[in-house]
Amino acid sequence: MDMLNRLLIIIQEQSLSTYIVGGATIIVSYLILVHMLRFRYIHALRRKYPDPTLPLRDARVAEEVFDTTFRYDFPSLGRLSLELALFKTYSVPTISKLLVATGEFSKNAAKRAEDTGLILSEMVDPYAHIEIEKRKQSNVDIDKIEAEQRGRAKTAIERLNEIHGKYDILNGDYLYTLSLFIRQPIQWINRYGWRKLDPLEENAIFRIWYDIGTQMKIKDIPESLDAMNAFHLQYMHENVRYSPSNWKVAQPTVEHLLSIYPRFLHGLVYKVLPALLDPLDVQGFGLTPASKSITRMVDNGLLLQAWIVRHLKLPRFKPTLRTPTKPDKNTNRYKVLFDIYKPVYPDGYCIHELGPDKFKPAKCPIAH
Structure with missing residues (x-):
């Protein structure tokens, strides 16, 4: 029985050390990846356009x-x-x-x-x-x-x-x-x-x-x-x-x-x-x-x-953009991609309608 207990302890200790090493490897690898990628965009711009x-x-x-x-x-x-x-x-x-x-x-x-x-x-x-x-x-x-x-x-x-x-x-x-x-x-x-x-x-x-x-x-x-x-x-x-x-x-x-x-x-x-x-x-x-x-x-x-x-933090791989490229197919209005505050235009907006209501046209004059 003592022999079995000692064997179990050895296995547990090895497993714990394996987890620690594995976890540390993942963390270090992630930090290295961040370091490698964080400046990717500005480095690319400098190479492409050396004249500032x-x-x-x-x-x-x-x-x-x-x-x-x-x-x-x-x-x-x-x-x-x-x-x-x-x-x-x-x-x-x-x-x-x-x-x-x-x-x-x-x-x-x-x-x-x-x-x-x-x-x-x-x-x-x-x-x-x-x-x-x-x-x-x-x-x-x-x-x-x-x-x-x-x-x-x-x-x-x-x-x-x-x-x-x-x-x-x-x-x-x-x-x-x-x-x-x-x-x-x-x-x-x-x-x-x-x-x-x-x-x-x-x-x-x-x-x-x-x-x-x-x-x-x-x-x-x-x-x-x-x-x-x-x-x-x-x-x-x-x-x-x-x-x-x-x-x-x-x-x-x-x-x-x-x-x-x-x-x-x-x-x-x-x-x-x-x-x-x-x-x-x-x-x-x-x-x-x-x-x-x-x-x-x-x-x-x-x-x-x-x-x-x-x-x-890893760099962004997609642009952060609120305005869509195309109007909504159902409403024919532009729907913001994400809201920062309470939504103002849940059904979408028309550029001509933005601004004070008293200057708002009767209807959006452009068919998107």
Whole structure:
């Protein structure tokens, strides 16, 4: 009996050690795989386009690089940075007063946010849509796909221009908003991303939004990233200041963003918010600056997330995209591929209908 017991103990010990070695091997193999694949997209772009200034001269290259950066490597951080960019425009009184005067910000904040997000997505998503359709089948009419998807982007910009044309918006405010769409993602990704952006990517971001700005007929757009940054800083220091209208516009947006968090966290989010803003924006909204401990907590939390993504998560193998390539066959409307907040368009949307209801056409004028 003693002999049998000793034999069972030996078998159990060997099995346990085998499990430990096997488990450790799997973990190490996974970490090695992450290390090998994590930089695959940026390495491929650098090999393909060794000249980082090429996106400034070639819009198609800019689209490809932009798509890789925001659809594969930094979709979540890119989206959050653009949400923050929009939010920061409200600390300019000439912008916030106009928005208050429209009456739209006292209404459905969720619809307003979704309309803005979808219009912006439709403007920057044509390259991603085209590539997805090209991968679906080898025998494909590329010219037809190009015309269809770029037509959507054109329609989105026309819709945005139509809405903006109803109001007297300062060209400087247009430019400041455009500068935030360029500057904020670059700042946030370089600070809180799992890697810093390559100059190739920064130039692509500038080119994409520069072209959109010209299609929006914005005047005097700075011709380089450095010039855009210089304009941004000057305009911010001259125009961001306190006004009651600033927070009147901002608060409904914050409440909308909080809708995905449990109620008990709302108070904490309000304390965290100033840590995400520039000091001038904090003053402009009339907020109390975040304490040093809150600021450190936010900073370290975002940096920890970046470390986890870099070392523990495999890269995405499919693009992160909310807009579909084709309308729904039953409704003939575009249905978002995933919702971040409560669905606003469960039956789908028409680009011409996005925006304030008072400017909505009687029916979608385009047969998709």
